[in-house]
Amino acid sequence: MTDEQEKGATGPIRVGVLGARGRMGIEVCKAVDGAADMELVATVDQGDPLSAVADAGAQVVVDFTTPDVVMDNLRWCVDQGVHAVVGTTGFTGQRLDQVRGWLGGRPELGVVIAPNFGIGAVLMMQFATRAARHFESVEIIEQHHPRKLDAPSGTATHTARLVAAARAEAGLGPVPDATADEVAGARGADIDGVRVHAVRATGLLAHQEVLFGTIGETLTIRHDSYDRVSFMPGVLLAVRAVPGRPGLTLGLDPLLD
Numbered sequence: 001m002t003d004e005q006e007k008g009a010t011g012p013i014r015v016g017v018l019g020a021r022g023r024m025g026i027e028v029c030k031a032v033d034g035a036a037d038m039e040l041v042a043t044v045d046q047g048d049p050l051s052a053v054a055d056a057g058a059q060v061v062v063d064f065t066t067p068d069v070v071m072d073n074l075r076w077c078v079d080q081g082v083h084a085v086v087g088t089t090g091f092t093g094q095r096l097d098q099v100r101g102w103l104g105g106r107p108e109l110g111v112v113i114a115p116n117f118g119i120g121a122v123l124m125m126q127f128a129t130r131a132a133r134h135f136e137s138v139e140i141i142e143q144h145h146p147r148k149l150d151a152p153s154g155t156a157t158h159t160a161r162l163v164a165a166a167r168a169e170a171g172l173g174p175v176p177d178a179t180a181d182e183v184a185g186a187r188g189a190d191i192d193g194v195r196v197h198a199v200r201a202t203g204l205l206a207h208q209e210v211l212f213g214t215i216g217e218t219l220t221i222r223h224d225s226y227d228r229v230s231f232m233p234g235v236l237l238a239v240r241a242v243p244g245r246p247g248l249t250l251g252l253d254p255l256l257d
């Protein structure tokens with residue numbers, strides 16, 4: 001039995017939440033509070049010292065903050081020897097490599113970074129990856145609440161990368177598109193050759209369609225989160241798993257298998 005398993009066997013997982021007063025942070029605090037095998041020991045938001053997390057003896061931190069502060073938070077967690085579950089978006093390949101580099105010096109530590117903790121959203125990405133090689137055309141349409149700071153969403157960016165990799169592996173060429181004299185933005189963002197359209201509207205929460213096309217047919221794979229509670233089973237799953245998963249885990253897929 002590892003040290004972590006031993007700690008887990010003797011008591012609840014001690015959890016600290018960063019971004020605790022944000023839309024997601026509030027839900028995470030409620031979910032952790034309501035989990036019999038966890039104890040919410042620290043809640044930190046902008047202006048509060050991170051040291052509260054260490055002082056409280058947190059074993060796992062959950063971060064739902066903003067792309068501009070999340071790397072500093074993660075660096076701090078690694079330095080302090082605290083496992084991390086991260087839902088904050090903005091993770092480029094370069095950022096992920098940086099996190100892997102930090103973890104190289106702390107082989108016992110785990111970090112889970114997931115662009116979407118909704119189980120349905122994870123399946124939507126898996127289904128889209130599976131469909132990708134069968135269709136010459138693909139576009140992603142993500143729709144979110146208007147207070148979202150980033151566009152396109154982390155989920156859409158991750159999906160585009162997965163779909164592009166599956167297309168490349170299948171030997172598909174570029175998506176057919178004869179557009180000329182494009183008005184800037186009309187065709188959406190280009191992520192690894194996949195067009196991504198970001199919609200923002202009051203009343204929406206988090207939604208995504210992946211639209212595939214080939215001769216004579218289309219396939220639309222759609223996921224909708226209507227409430228932030230939809231992300232909580234995935235967050236709790238990651239909190240339970242991360243002490244036993246050294247290194248970087250990207251996405252929730254390996255935890256669902």
Ligand SMILES: NC(=O)c1ccc[n+]([C@@H]2O[C@H](COP(=O)([O-])OP(=O)(O)OC[C@H]3O[C@@H](n4cnc5c(N)ncnc54)[C@H](O)[C@@H]3O)[C@@H](O)[C@H]2O)c1
Pocket residue numbers: 018019020021022023024025044045046047064065066067069086087088089090114115116117118150154231
């Ligand atoms: N992975 C997922 O399933 C998922 C789901 C929803 C949202 N998100 C992402 O989570 C992030 C947060 O989303 P939100 O809607 O809760 O945003 P939000 O703006 O409501 O919350 C962010 C919180 O972080 C706080 N904050 C800022 N700097 C901080 C710091 N240095 N230390 C501690 N707290 C700090 C802010 O004050 C705010 O309360 C976004 O990147 C969003 O895209 C991911």
Ligand SMILES: O=C(O)C1=N[C@H](C(=O)O)CCC1
Pocket residue numbers: 089115116144148149152153154155156205206
């Ligand atoms: O509300 C948000 O902000 C969300 N962000 C994530 C993303 O960018 O993909 C997940 C869905 C909700």
